[in-house]
Amino acid sequence: MAHSTTAAPSGSSQGESRRDFLLIATSAVGAVGTALAVWPFVHSMNPAADTLALSTTEVDLSKVAEGMAITVTWQGKPVFVRHRTADEIKMAEEAPLSDLREPTPDKDRVQKPEWLILVGICTHLGCIPMGQKASDPRGDFGGWFCPCHGSHYDTSGRIRKGPAPLNLVVPKYTFLTDSQIRIG
Amino acid sequence: MSAPAFNNKIIKWIDERIPLFTVLEHSTSSYPTPKNLNYWWNFGSLALFALVIMIMTGIVLAMNYTGHTSMAFDSVERIMRDVNYGWLLRYLHMNGASFFFICVYVHIFRGLYYGSYKAPREILWWLGLLIYLAMMATAFMGYVLPWGQMSFWGATVITNLFSAVPVVGNFIVTWLWGGFAVDNPTLNRFFSLHYLLPFVIFALVFLHLVALHTSKSSNPLGIEPKGPQDTIPFHPYYTIKDLYGVGVFLLVFMGFVFYAPNFFGEPDNYIPANPMVTPPHIVPEWYYLPFYAILRAIPDKLGGVIAMFGAILVLFALPWLDSSKVKSGRFRPVFKWFFWLFLADCFLLGWIGGKPAEGNYIPIGQAATFWYFFHLLVVLPLLGRLEKPLALPASISAPVLKEKA
Ligand code: HEM
Ligand code: FES
Secondary structure (H helix, E strand, O other), X not given: OHHHHHHOOOOOHHHHHHXXXXXXXXXXXXXXXXXXXXXXXXXXXXXXXXXXXXXXXXXXXHHOOOOOEEEEEEOOEEEEEEEOOHHHHHHHHHOOXXXXXXXXXXXXXXXXOOEEEEEOOXXXXXXXXXXXXXXXXXXXXXXXXXXXXXEEEEOOOOEEEOOOOXXXXXXXXXXXXXXXXXXX | OOOOOOOOHHHHHHHHHOOHHHHXXXXXXXXXXXXXXOHHHHHHHHHHHHHHHHHHHHHHHHOOOOOOOOOHHHHHXXXXXXXXXXXXXXXXXXXXXXXXXXXXXXXXXXXHHHOOOOOOOHHHHHHHHHHHXXXXXXXXXXXXXXXXXXXXXXXXXXXXXXXXXXXXXHHHHHHHHOOOOOOHHHHHHHHHHHHHHHHHHHHHHHHHHHHHHHHOOOOOOOOOOOOHHHEEEHHHHHHHHHHHHHHHHHHHHHHHHHHOOOOOOOHHHHOEOOOOOOOOOOOOOHHHHHHHHHHHHOOOHHHHHHHHHHHHHHHHHHHHHOOOOOOOHHHOHHHHHHHHHHHHHHHHHHHHHOOOOOOOHHHHHHHHHHHHHHHHHHHHHHHHHHOOOOOOOOOOOHHHHHHHO
């Protein structure tokens, strides 16, 4: 009888370890199977293919006079394009790296010193920092000021003061001509 | 649990097959409740009443709401202007959320004063805290649905909290958004979850009540009933007292609904969401303000997020942090003062949370945050050891009988 073998009361240690093995193997397969079944539910919440489809944005720089800044949209996010003045460049280049929270020299954040291109999203909790308009507050370091929780960015978009942990992100971009860039 | 004898044949027939009436009778007419409960004990049933209002109004609102970024704002305006009684249903739901939180906050502070979280009610307390967490999540996602400026920027700031998690933070945020910014996929899933969570809360409230009916209600004296002379049946005595509370609640609640429906709201949320313009001053709904203040008190992103979640999580350890054997604050002369100080500190945090993060508000917020944790982690454990409580009465009935004699 099959029954007597599985329930063998006298229990050869051989039979027990075989049953242990079956139990562990079945549970393991079951656990992996369940985990695999959960993944489609989790992954369905990640960005869909159409959301992922990369878009690029082209910007005409000729209309941005020195000292001015414009905001463009790229993948639903604001991107700051700032035509820096000589003073602003000098401030950015001369800031000692030891004063920076995320120490990156200004030259690694620009392709041409007069053009600073940044994703305009505060690295703290995602507000759009102020400083694009001439009338905006620009914080203690002449760059941008995030009103949400008080983060100050310098003229290179680097975090100098406040709760944000990182510098404003420099997106990937290329100069198509001297006065035109493509972001993305 | 002996089954009561039912005279009605139909009731008897049903009860033998599914003991609905037995359960009902055990949790009402024959449920022994301490006879000295004061009005602070009304707020549990009021919270439940508020939850029912939220679910009822929510279901009919969902019939006219559209969960799409291009239509959400207008569909809410249509509810306000064109749908029959739409303005009433929406204002009931909007103000209902605030009143739900008011009831639960009173309910929680009742527990803090009378030591309701102490043995044998620790799990009852935990279930309450889980309800509270689920409420916060539900209200947060609900506030996103009208897709106004505060909806959008509140959602952006709060979901970005998760980017503070080391290594995987950004993946989590992208996953929450279903994209690279708060957008239509985010709105859609929030609608789905906002519909789901209240029913999760309902299930948790059910467990909360199962735990309550196992450990029984505590009472203002904080001593357990010594026998039938200390209790009265829940029904009709407390059903009628709870109903009286519902009457008073409705008076105040409907006063706001009819005469000040936007009192708790933010005018900016009547401006359609604009992902390119952050409002100069982002404030969450009032019931989050103390935690928002704690978040901003710490000048470090991860630290702020940990402190904020920690502020709620430490409450789970409260039954062990408060080491005093005496439950009720009434018999704890020193604790009593610290309780009121703590309450004042929470109000202070709430006030700071609504102010911009600048000037004097920053050090005040930091001091208030410090006190919040200091009270729970240092003052309470020390008080349990150092304080000399007053003598407890022999029983719930004893003090009353003595007065009469
Ligand atoms: C949807 C929210 C809630 C509902 C509907 C609810 C409902 C109730 C009801 C009806 C009672 C009995 C009546 C009373 O003692 O007031 C009760 C007791 C209790 N609740 Fe809640 N509750 C909720 C949330 C909470 C929360 C957030 C906490 C704590 C964090 C909590 C902690 C307690 C405790 C400790 C008791 C026992 C109190 C005692 O008898 O001393 N509850 N709850
Ligand atoms: S989002 Fe910019 S400081 Fe918090």
